[in-house]
Amino acid sequence: MSAARNTRSPLPEGGEAQSDLLDWEAGMIDVFVRAASLIGVPKSIGQIYGLLFCSEEPLPMDEIMDKLLISKGSASQGLKTLRGIGAVKPVYLIGDRRDHYTCEDKLRRLVGGFISDQVNPHLTSGSDRLDVIEAAIKRDNPENAKHALGRLKLLRSWHSKTKLFLPAVQKFL
Amino acid sequence: MSAARNTRSPLPEGGEAQSDLLDWEAGMIDVFVRAASLIGVPKSIGQIYGLLFCSEEPLPMDEIMDKLLISKGSASQGLKTLRGIGAVKPVYLIGDRRDHYTCEDKLRRLVGGFISDQVNPHLTSGSDRLDVIEAAIKRDNPENAKHALGRLKLLRSWHSKTKLFLPAVQKFL
DNA sequence: CACGTTGTTCAAAAAAGCTTGAACAAAATG
DNA sequence: CATTTTGTTCAAGCTTTTTTGAACAACGTG
Structure with missing residues (x-):
């Protein structure tokens, strides 16, 4: 196998x-990050999930901040x-006071969590x-009430x- | 049936x-509008679709603008x-030079159109x-290459x- | 072919949403 | 209990996205 000093992404660094x-x-x-934005989730959240997905070990918040170069606020909010x-x-x-995090890597659970948290509430209120x-239709009884009720x-x-x-999605994935 | 002068939404109006x-x-x-924002679609687009969904007749762009109080640019862009x-x-x-529009009201087609336009391209490039x-893994051959390949x-x-x-979704709905 | 109507485009303004950082809370340590 | 470490919250700033409106193209019409 060929020699290789691991190529790293940009970002020369200075102090911390x-x-x-x-x-x-x-x-x-x-x-x-792209998948996240496709479903309307902020970039930093996609980044955090992605980093944990790559990591072999659970990571504490400050390592997440350092590796992704995001603020404490973003990291805390994103993890929440x-x-x-x-x-x-x-x-x-x-022996470590800090909380560490791993990612959930069962697709079914991921999707399930997202649906029940982000979608179901809307369905219910809908x-x-x-x-x-x-x-409103019955109160106002507009001349096209029949059409309105059909819609x-x-x-x-x-x-x-x-x-x-939505529950069927769970089974499928 | 009870008398009723149709109650209308707010928005007192002045000239045009x-x-x-x-x-x-x-x-x-x-x-x-809510459903649209759930899937990351702008408000004005949800509005236009909703208006057409309610309307018994096809509507031209200027009626859409007037009823929704949106600009010509938004209406044109949204319809596009x-x-x-x-x-x-x-x-x-x-007998009318203006284009009129109706909504597609088969759920299957709606979803299909959205998926093939907004989702599939991302899947392909992914x-x-x-x-x-x-x-990159094979080139850099990091010490945790095994783990990386597993991910x-x-x-x-x-x-x-x-x-x-995604195609299965089509059948189901 | 000059004119009115219809529709598109795009730069700038407005709105929405995300990120930051500093102040604060909680909890362990010595 | 003073101090340090860890984590949360939230107002202000920043970025990104959406909307507006005016200029322009296209097309019938008379």
């Missing part, structure tokens, strides 16, 4: 912070969100909104299809 | 533009995007990125599951 990511790590993190959807899990190491709309019915069918669909 | 949405329409549009994913269809009415990562393999499996999954 140091990126120190290998190319393959930077590449993977990039994949996660990731914990919330169950995408990272805290690991307690003896149901109430449809009831309000129905009330409402269609929307309700989309709603219930989606509710059936 | 007029919102003139009924409560039930405003409610439905709101549902679409919606046409792009096949969420609205142009309808040509004789595949190339994984190859680049693999090359890459996992990510590849997620990738192919997703590729299988």
Whole structure:
């Protein structure tokens, strides 16, 4: 095998912070950042998840800050969100006061956590909104009430299809 | 049936533009705006789709502008995007030079259009990125190369599951 | 072919969302 | 209990995205 002093991503460094990511790590993190933005999740969260995905060991917050060059606020907030959807899990190491984190790497759980945290609440409140709309139609009784009720019915069918669909996603993945 | 002068949403009006949405329409549009933002689509696009969803007749751009109180630029740009994913269809009415639009109201087609326009391109380019990562691992041959390759393999499996999954979505909905 | 209508484009303004950093809380240490 | 370490919160700043509006292209029409 050919010699190789691991090529690293840009970012020359001066005093404290140091990126120190290998190319393959930077590449993977990039994949996660893109995937995150596709589903409307902030960059820093994709970065953190990606870094943990690459890491063989659980990482504490300050290492995450150093490697990704993000602020304490971002790191703390990002980990909070990731914990919330169950995408990272805290690991307690003896002899180290700091919380360490690993990523959840079962696709099914990742998706499940995201759905129940980010999607289901909207689905639930959506149901109430449809009831309000129905009330408005019946109250105002516009001349095209028949059409309006038809649309409402269609929307309700989309709603219930989606509710059936999401659990099915779990099984599939 | 009880008397009722249709209650309308806020927005007193002065000279030209007029919102003139009924409560039930405003409610439905709101549902679409929320759904749109859930999947990272701008508000104005959700509004336009919602308005067309409520309307019994195809609508021309200037009516859309007037009812939603949005600018010509937004309306034009929003319709362009919606046409792009096949969420609205142009309808040509004789005796009227203006293009009119109706919404696509088959859920399957809506979702299909969105996926092939917004998701598939990312999936495709993602595949190339994984190859680049693999090359980086083999080139640098870091001491944890075994672990790195394991992660890459996992990510590849997620990738192919997703590729299988998306067409399945179509059938289900 | 001059004119009015319809629709697109794009630079600048506005809005929305993310990140930062400093102040604060909590908890372990000596 | 004073001090240090670890982590959270949140207002202010910054970036990115969206919206606006005016200039311009396209196209019928008379």
